[in-house]
Amino acid sequence: MLSGKNILLGITGGIAAYKTTFLVRLLIKAGAQVKVVLTESAGSFVSPLTLATLSKNPVLKNFVQEDKESVDWNNHVELGLWADLMIIAPATANTLSKMSSGTCDNLLLAVYLSAKCPVFYAPAMDLDMYKHPSTKATFETLEGFGNIMIPATSGELASGLHGEGRMAEPEDILTFLQEYLSNGLPLSGKKVVITAGPTFEAIDPVRFIGNHSSGKMGYALAGVAADLGAEVVLVSGPSHLSAEHHLITLIRVVSAEEMYQEVHKHYDQADFVICAAAVADYRPAKIADQKIKKAEDKLTIDLVKNKDILLSLGEKKKDQYLVGFALETQNEIENAKGKLKKKHLDAIVLNSLNDEGAGFGKNTNKISFIDKNLEIKTFDVKTKSAVAVDIWNEILKRKDA
Numbered sequence: 001m002l003s004g005k006n007i008l009l010g011i012t013g014g015i016a017a018y019k020t021t022f023l024v025r026l027l028i029k030a031g032a033q034v035k036v037v038l039t040e041s042a043g044s045f046v047s048p049l050t051l052a053t054l055s056k057n058p059v060l061k062n063f064v065q066e067d068k069e070s071v072d073w074n075n076h077v078e079l080g081l082w083a084d085l086m087i088i089a090p091a092t093a094n095t096l097s098k099m100s101s102g103t104c105d106n107l108l109l110a111v112y113l114s115a116k117c118p119v120f121y122a123p124a125m126d127l128d129m130y131k132h133p134s135t136k137a138t139f140e141t142l143e144g145f146g147n148i149m150i151p152a153t154s155g156e157l158a159s160g161l162h163g164e165g166r167m168a169e170p171e172d173i174l175t176f177l178q179e180y181l182s183n184g185l186p187l188s189g190k191k192v193v194i195t196a197g198p199t200f201e202a203i204d205p206v207r208f209i210g211n212h213s214s215g216k217m218g219y220a221l222a223g224v225a226a227d228l229g230a231e232v233v234l235v236s237g238p239s240h241l242s243a244e245h246h247l248i249t250l251i252r253v254v255s256a257e258e259m260y261q262e263v264h265k266h267y268d269q270a271d272f273v274i275c276a277a278a279v280a281d282y283r284p285a286k287i288a289d290q291k292i293k294k295a296e297d298k299l300t301i302d303l304v305k306n307k308d309i310l311l312s313l314g315e316k317k318k319d320q321y322l323v324g325f326a327l328e329t330q331n332e333i334e335n336a337k338g339k340l341k342k343k344h345l346d347a348i349v350l351n352s353l354n355d356e357g358a359g360f361g362k363n364t365n366k367i368s369f370i371d372k373n374l375e376i377k378t379f380d381v382k383t384k385s386a387v388a389v390d391i392w393n394e395i396l397k398r399k400d401a
């Protein structure tokens with residue numbers, strides 16, 4: 001969400017300034033471009049060289065760049081226009097008060113006054129300063145200006161006292177920004193449950209029945225949903241993939257029964273559910289306690305049917321928009337339509353192993369999206385991320401229709 005965003009970080013003179021080195025790293029890791037503006041006193045708490053190295057940009061402090069041969073005017077107006085977001089962290093009582101009164105006696109304040117983008121500030125001060133009526137009045141004034149406070153937390157303060165006034169941790173500032181940006185996205189405030197990957201059905205302590213699903217399709221659907229602002233629960237069978245997005249909760253399971261239990265735990269709260277997992281239809285009737293020894297030429301394993309997770313969801317569906325997948329090898333369209341009806345789905349995504357570039361393991365897929373009116377839309381071979389975008393576009397068109 002922060003990828004490609006221009007972020008101006010204003011650092012003022014408080015001990016929490018040392019933590020901004022971590023904040024810069026997190027912002028850069030999230031794909032943002034960062035420029036840092038320091039007040040004079042902030043430079044005593046954190047090294048401009050460290051910040052310049054981490055942000056990959058010169059650190060700005062004065063209206064005029066004195067270290068250059070030619071005098072360079074640090075254009076605060078240009079900086080203010082460049083930024084998509086401005087964050088002032090730590091924001092001291094002194095700087096906050098100047099922001100509220102329009103005082104403009106350093107570069108940071110001039111940039112603040114020029115900024116047209118959303119401005120966030122993370123206060124940091126001692127507990128009595130934080131509680132003081134003038135500080136509270138400053139917060140109210142800044143709120144009136146549309147500035148957004150990233151509240152201070154409680155804990156041990158630099159003075160040795162305990163209380164409110166600690167700057168929010170860099171990770172929490174990052175989460176705060178990401179949540180702010182995700183509001184207003186098509187899926188913000190929505191809950192999504194996605195199944196992904198294979199299931200493994202144990203035969204004995206070392207063997208299982210499984211399949212070739214890598215999880216790529218389901219993880220791509222989860223990633224796109226999170227990018228669209230949804231809170232995602234991703235229930236995944238064994239897969240080497242990971243899900244880094246802060247809006248994705250990854251629940252790892254092994255067997256179909258575990259997947260069934262986890263999906264049902266989250267089903268009632270879900271707005272959208274997509275079952276992309278390749279769930280084993282059968283499991284061994286008994287799991288041997290010990291490794292089965294090689295003895296006879298033939299070994300017979302009795303299998304019993306697993307619960308059909310998707311069918312069970314269709315049967316208890318309320319307002320959820322429920323999407324299944326169909327992996328077919330013959331009579332593709334007819335079989336997919338049959339599953340759509342039988343499992344009470346709103347839509348089904350058909351992929352056929354007869355199509356080059358479709359199916360298990362690969363980075364690509366080729367799908368047809370079939371909705372409950374049996375309207376079919378067929379797409380070209382695309383990366384699984386692009387396929388996930390197509391699927392979400394089709395769902396969103398229909399859910400709001």
Ligand code: PMT
Nearest residue numbers: 214215216217275276278279308309310325326327360361
């Ligand atoms: O993971 P990848 O390597 O990226 O591969 C992606 C994929 C090929 C696994 C994926 O695109 C896909 O097709 N997933 C569904 C595979 C499948 O099991 O299809 P099916 O036609 O057997 O099942 C129909 C639907 O019922 C599926 O939504 C399946 O999740 C669901 N099902 C099936 C059996 C069962 N016991 N419970 C279920 O919920």
